[in-house]
Amino acid sequence: MSNDGRYIKHMAFAVRDAHAALKRYQDFIGVGHDAKVQDYPKSRNRVAQFWVGDVEYQLCQSLDEGGRFDTWIKERGYEGLHHICYAVPNIDQALADAQAKGATLKECSACKVTGSHVHPEGWVAFLEQETGGIEIEMMQVYTPEQLEEYKAVKGI
Numbered sequence: 001m002s003n004d005g006r007y008i009k010h011m012a013f014a015v016r017d018a019h020a021a022l023k024r025y026q027d028f029i030g031v032g033h034d035a036k037v038q039d040y041p042k043s044r045n046r047v048a049q050f051w052v053g054d055v056e057y058q059l060c061q062s063l064d065e066g067g068r069f070d071t072w073i074k075e076r077g078y079e080g081l082h083h084i085c086y087a088v089p090n091i092d093q094a095l096a097d098a099q100a101k102g103a104t105l106k107e108c109s110a111c112k113v114t115g116s117h118v119h120p121e122g123w124v125a126f127l128e129q130e131t132g133g134i135e136i137e138m139m140q141v142y143t144p145e146q147l148e149e150y151k152a153v154k155g156i
Protein backbone atom coordinates (compact mmCIF):
# COMPACT_ATOMS: atom_id res chain seq x y z
CA MET A 1 0.00 0.00 0.00
CA SER A 2 1.23 3.44 -0.87
CA ASN A 3 1.35 6.07 1.84
CA ASP A 4 1.20 8.81 -0.80
CA GLY A 5 4.55 10.25 0.20
CA ARG A 6 3.78 10.23 3.92
CA TYR A 7 6.46 9.06 6.31
CA ILE A 8 7.62 9.66 9.86
CA LYS A 9 9.64 12.87 9.96
CA HIS A 10 10.41 12.63 13.63
CA MET A 11 9.22 11.20 16.92
CA ALA A 12 9.47 13.52 19.89
CA PHE A 13 9.76 12.18 23.42
CA ALA A 14 9.12 14.28 26.51
CA VAL A 15 12.01 13.70 28.92
CA ARG A 16 13.16 15.28 32.18
CA ASP A 17 16.83 15.36 31.18
CA ALA A 18 17.85 15.14 27.52
CA HIS A 19 21.44 14.14 28.29
CA ALA A 20 20.42 11.39 30.73
CA ALA A 21 17.78 10.06 28.32
CA LEU A 22 20.26 10.06 25.44
CA LYS A 23 22.78 8.08 27.50
CA ARG A 24 20.21 5.29 27.91
CA TYR A 25 19.72 5.06 24.14
CA GLN A 26 23.50 4.96 23.71
CA ASP A 27 24.19 2.46 26.52
CA PHE A 28 21.21 0.14 26.19
CA ILE A 29 20.34 0.23 22.49
CA GLY A 30 23.59 1.34 20.87
CA VAL A 31 22.08 4.28 18.99
CA GLY A 32 22.47 8.04 19.30
CA HIS A 33 26.27 8.13 19.54
CA ASP A 34 26.28 10.87 16.90
CA ALA A 35 23.46 12.79 18.58
CA LYS A 36 23.37 16.56 18.63
CA VAL A 37 22.14 18.17 21.86
CA GLN A 38 21.01 21.75 21.41
CA ASP A 39 19.17 24.41 23.37
CA TYR A 40 16.44 26.31 21.51
CA PRO A 41 15.96 29.74 23.09
CA LYS A 42 12.64 30.44 21.29
CA SER A 43 10.81 27.29 22.36
CA ARG A 44 12.89 27.03 25.60
CA ASN A 45 13.69 23.37 24.97
CA ARG A 46 16.83 21.24 25.06
CA VAL A 47 16.67 18.61 22.34
CA ALA A 48 18.85 15.56 21.73
CA GLN A 49 18.46 14.68 18.06
CA PHE A 50 19.57 11.48 16.35
CA TRP A 51 18.44 8.93 13.80
CA VAL A 52 17.43 5.30 14.21
CA GLY A 53 17.42 4.06 10.65
CA ASP A 54 15.45 6.67 8.71
CA VAL A 55 13.50 7.87 11.74
CA GLU A 56 14.57 10.99 13.55
CA TYR A 57 14.30 10.89 17.34
CA GLN A 58 14.02 14.06 19.41
CA LEU A 59 14.43 13.78 23.18
CA CYS A 60 12.85 17.01 24.38
CA GLN A 61 13.41 18.63 27.76
CA SER A 62 11.78 21.87 28.83
CA LEU A 63 14.36 24.37 30.07
CA ASP A 64 11.76 25.91 32.38
CA GLU A 65 9.26 24.58 34.84
CA GLY A 66 5.82 24.84 33.24
CA GLY A 67 7.26 24.42 29.74
CA ARG A 68 5.61 22.27 27.08
CA PHE A 69 7.36 19.00 27.96
CA ASP A 70 7.63 19.65 31.69
CA THR A 71 3.86 20.19 31.84
CA TRP A 72 3.20 17.06 29.78
CA ILE A 73 5.32 14.91 32.11
CA LYS A 74 3.75 16.40 35.25
CA GLU A 75 0.22 15.84 33.94
CA ARG A 76 0.94 12.15 33.27
CA GLY A 77 3.56 11.40 35.87
CA TYR A 78 5.94 9.78 33.37
CA GLU A 79 8.16 10.53 30.39
CA GLY A 80 7.03 9.23 27.01
CA LEU A 81 6.24 9.62 23.34
CA HIS A 82 4.90 13.16 23.05
CA HIS A 83 4.18 13.51 19.35
CA ILE A 84 4.90 12.04 15.95
CA CYS A 85 5.56 14.38 13.06
CA TYR A 86 4.36 13.04 9.72
CA ALA A 87 5.84 14.38 6.51
CA VAL A 88 3.09 15.03 3.96
CA PRO A 89 3.54 16.02 0.31
CA ASN A 90 1.16 19.02 0.53
CA ILE A 91 0.28 20.36 3.96
CA ASP A 92 -2.62 22.57 2.85
CA GLN A 93 -4.24 19.60 1.12
CA ALA A 94 -3.49 17.27 4.06
CA LEU A 95 -5.03 19.71 6.55
CA ALA A 96 -8.07 20.30 4.32
CA ASP A 97 -8.58 16.54 4.01
CA ALA A 98 -8.21 16.01 7.78
CA GLN A 99 -10.55 18.92 8.55
CA ALA A 100 -13.13 17.52 6.11
CA LYS A 101 -13.09 14.39 8.32
CA GLY A 102 -13.61 16.43 11.48
CA ALA A 103 -10.09 17.33 12.56
CA THR A 104 -9.43 20.72 14.12
CA LEU A 105 -6.18 22.66 14.24
CA LYS A 106 -4.16 23.19 17.40
CA GLU A 107 -1.89 26.13 18.21
CA CYS A 108 1.85 25.55 17.87
CA SER A 109 3.15 25.99 21.40
CA ALA A 110 6.49 27.38 20.19
CA CYS A 111 5.13 29.91 17.65
CA LYS A 112 1.60 30.54 18.98
CA VAL A 113 0.29 30.03 15.43
CA THR A 114 -2.64 27.80 14.51
CA GLY A 115 -2.48 26.01 11.17
CA SER A 116 0.33 25.74 8.64
CA HIS A 117 3.31 28.01 9.33
CA VAL A 118 7.06 28.09 8.72
CA HIS A 119 9.49 26.11 10.83
CA PRO A 120 13.21 25.56 10.15
CA GLU A 121 12.64 22.36 8.13
CA GLY A 122 9.25 22.93 6.55
CA TRP A 123 5.67 24.12 7.00
CA VAL A 124 4.11 22.53 10.06
CA ALA A 125 0.71 22.30 11.72
CA PHE A 126 -0.71 20.48 14.73
CA LEU A 127 -4.09 18.79 15.18
CA GLU A 128 -6.26 18.86 18.31
CA GLN A 129 -7.08 15.20 17.76
CA GLU A 130 -4.61 12.48 18.66
CA THR A 131 -3.90 8.94 17.52
CA GLY A 132 -3.55 6.50 20.41
CA GLY A 133 -2.90 9.39 22.79
CA ILE A 134 -0.05 10.69 20.62
CA GLU A 135 -0.16 14.27 19.36
CA ILE A 136 -0.12 14.65 15.55
CA GLU A 137 2.17 17.11 13.81
CA MET A 138 2.26 17.40 10.03
CA MET A 139 5.13 18.82 8.01
CA GLN A 140 5.59 19.66 4.37
CA VAL A 141 9.38 19.44 4.20
CA TYR A 142 11.02 22.24 2.21
CA THR A 143 12.62 21.48 -1.11
CA PRO A 144 16.29 22.60 -1.25
CA GLU A 145 15.13 25.83 -2.99
CA GLN A 146 12.43 26.50 -0.36
CA LEU A 147 15.00 25.89 2.40
CA GLU A 148 17.29 28.52 0.86
CA GLU A 149 14.35 30.93 0.70
CA TYR A 150 13.50 30.26 4.38
CA LYS A 151 17.11 30.88 5.39
CA ALA A 152 17.26 34.09 3.34
CA VAL A 153 14.07 35.45 4.94
CA LYS A 154 15.30 34.51 8.44
CA GLY A 155 18.80 35.83 7.71
CA ILE A 156 20.53 32.54 8.58
Ligand SMILES: [Zn+2]
Residues within 6 Å of the ligand: 108, 109, 110, 111, 112, 113, 117, 118, 119, 124
Ligand atom coordinates in the same frame (compact mmCIF):
# COMPACT_ATOMS: atom_id res chain seq x y z
ZN1 LIG B 1 5.58 26.53 15.17
